[in-house]
Amino acid sequence: MIRFEGVVKKFGDHVVLRELDFTVQPGEFVTLIGPSGSGKTTILRLLMTLEQVNAGRIYVGGECLSHVEKSGKWAPASEKHQRRMRKRIGMVFQQFNLFPNMKVLQNITEAPIRALGLSREEAEQRGRELLDMVGLGEKADAHPSQLSGGQQQRVAIARALAMRPEVLLLDEVTSALDPELVAGVLRVLKEIASTTDITFLCVTHEMQFARDVSDRVMMFDQGQVVEDAHPEKLFTDPDHQRTREFLKAVLDRG
Amino acid sequence: MNWNWDYFWESVPLLLEGLLVTLELTVLGSLLAYVLGLVFALVRRARIPVLSQVVYLFIEVVRSTPLLIQVFIVFYLLWPALGIRPSAFVTGVFALGVHYATYTAEVYRAGIEAVPKGQWEAATALSLPRARVWTGIVLPQAVPRVVPALGNYMISMFKETPLLLSIGVLDVLNRAKEQGAETFQVIEPYTLAGILFLLISYPSSILVRKLERRVGQL
Numbered sequence: 124m125i126r127f128e129g130v131v132k133k134f135g136d137h138v139v140l141r142e143l144d145f146t147v148q149p150g151e152f153v154t155l156i157g158p159s160g161s162g163k164t165t166i167l168r169l170l171m172t173l174e175q176v177n178a179g180r181i182y183v184g185g186e187c188l189s190h191v192e193k194s195g196k197w198a199p200a201s202e203k204h205q206r207r208m209r210k211r212i213g214m215v216f217q218q219f220n221l222f223p224n225m226k227v228l229q230n231i232t233e234a235p236i237r238a239l240g241l242s243r244e245e246a247e248q249r250g251r252e253l254l255d256m257v258g259l260g261e262k263a264d265a266h267p268s269q270l271s272g273g274q275q276q277r278v279a280i281a282r283a284l285a286m287r288p289e290v291l292l293l294d295e296v297t298s299a300l301d302p303e304l305v306a307g308v309l310r311v312l313k314e315i316a317s318t319t320d321i322t323f324l325c326v327t328h329e330m331q332f333a334r335d336v337s338d339r340v341m342m343f344d345q346g347q348v349v350e351d352a353h354p355e356k357l358f359t360d361p362d363h364q365r366t367r368e369f370l371k372a373v374l375d376r377g
Numbered sequence: 378m379n380w381n382w383d384y385f386w387e388s389v390p391l392l393l394e395g396l397l398v399t400l401e402l403t404v405l406g407s408l409l410a411y412v413l414g415l416v417f418a419l420v421r422r423a424r425i426p427v428l429s430q431v432v433y434l435f436i437e438v439v440r441s442t443p444l445l446i447q448v449f450i451v452f453y454l455l456w457p458a459l460g461i462r463p464s465a466f467v468t469g470v471f472a473l474g475v476h477y478a479t480y481t482a483e484v485y486r487a488g489i490e491a492v493p494k495g496q497w498e499a500a501t502a503l504s505l506p507r508a509r510v511w512t513g514i515v516l517p518q519a520v521p522r523v524v525p526a527l528g529n530y531m532i533s534m535f536k537e538t539p540l541l542l543s544i545g546v547l548d549v550l551n552r553a554k555e556q557g558a559e560t561f562q563v564i565e566p567y568t569l570a571g572i573l574f575l576l577i578s579y580p581s582s583i584l585v586r587k588l589e590r591r592v593g594q595l
Contacts, residue, residue: 171502210504220499224517233513234503279499286503 124149124290124322125170130179132165132346139165140346142179147339149289152316152323154333154354157343158369163326167292170324171214172205184211184289210238213288217295219275221267221282227254228263231282239286246285253281257311273304277311284315291315293325297332305329312336330373334358342366385565388556392566395552396573402469402548403535409474410534411527414481418489419511421482436479445540448472452544469541477530484526488519522592528585532578549573 125147132140139162147153155163168174169181172188180197181189188208190197200208221230231253232246241249254260257277259270267275276296283291293312297305309332316323316336327333333340334354342350342357342365350363361367420432439447452468463471492515500510539550547555553570557563 171498173498173501206504209501212502214502216495216499216502218493218495220493220495222496222499222514224514233509234505237506237509237513238504282503 124151124184125324126182127166128180128182130169130181131177132162132169132174133177138346140169143346143348145341145348145351147322147324149322150320151338152325152336154325154327154337154340155343156327156330156333156340156369156373157349161343162346163343164294167214167294167324167326170212170290170292172209175199183208210286211288212290212292213283213286214292214294215276215279215283215296217298219267219272219279219299221275221279223267225267226263227259227265227267227270227278230267230278231285234282235285249285250281253284254278256314257281258307271304272300273307276300276304276308280308280311280315288321290322290324293323293327295326295328297327297329328373330358330370342369344369379562381562381565384560384562385569388553388566388569391556392549392552392569392573395547395549395570396577398466398546399535399538399548399550400577402466402473402538402541402546403531405470406473406477406534407527407531409470410477410481410530413474413478415485417478417482418485421486422489436482439476439479444472444476444537445543447476448541448544465541465544465546468544469538469546472541473534473538477534480530481527484523484530485519488523489515491522492518525585525589525592528581528588532581532585535581536574536578 127143127145130140130143131138143162143166155166157163165174169176170183170188176189179189180187186208187197187200188205189200191200191204192198221227222233225233228247228250231250232241232243235241235246235249236243251260251263254263257280259274259277259281262270262274262278267278270278280296296312297308300308309329313332313336315321325333325337337354340352340354340357341348342361342363344365350357350361350366352361357366358370361370417432417436421429421436423429448468451472452465456463456468496514496518497510500514505513538546538548541548542551542554550567550570553566554563556566
């Protein structure tokens, strides 16, 4: 479903990803862990086309996202190509990024109406179902500012799902939340992961969640995959020293 | 000094007539400044080759030269060059509107930049069309925040209308001058004009300050 081929990403002189290769199968839930600055979030932002690669190619659903092939040569993808590809991908952000000038329901219906061409009735019906699913059916007419962080993040999840993405990117979705609100968001995500065939790519510091929900965990360091394993294996018996050190640091802190 | 209360009160009707012209100039000039300023801000931001640079240069030139000279240029050079003869009033609205648009453009720019990057990213992630990102997300967040600043420019414009005397617009101060010229007694009508300006400006700036406080809570 997702394939990175020799992807390089630099910010100025700073190399964030160095010739990164990995694949994610359709329907898989893959979690990226690793120290901050290891390039995990950059991977999600490249997939969402919020950043562009410096070298290498990214494929989504068998189609190249980052480039287009023209008479045997690869050229960077046009905005138009990326706009089409983007519709297959959704993203939930650390800071929620709800639209504060719109009520909760409109936050969810806006994109299906404007980008997918759904009728208002259809979009609102879908929106209300999703709000029920994330446990916020009562909040359709509230303003985002009236919700807690955890509630806002659940609305943001519903908003991303309303576009029926094939791939959902989760960028540290609980990092900005007060501790007591984290569990509600993770419960919703678990529910979605187990009831849909969406492919997940998740960056998180919630190790228990990663262990519970992931099919595979990839440990990153300095822009490279250090270890790629089933969560039980990676969390209990990692092969690499770097992984052991990282897990020890994170678990001690927790 | 010879202060004549009767003369003072006699001047009221004529000056109120002038005040009406001043208010019309201010409201129409501000509307032009608000619309044109937004266009300037959007064109500059869009980085359209040539056009964006031209707008940038135009803004710099207009902001670096006195309004009075711009009024003359419009009235005595621009209109003849275009082969049209708008009235002094229309010229006044145009000159005030364009002059202040170069300031409101900056206000809008700041308002647009204050919209968090995450809003743009969320809009991209949701595949919202570009035009809708502006009309549905960015401007509805940017504009309310800059309303007080726009209001302040309206008050400044109000106080600058008297310089349109140079092309013969009879606003409140120019009515006062006209009145004074007839009787050789200027202090009463001028004082009255000052009071009229104060009666409009002061409550308006209080209103703007209230708006500022409310916007601060957004």
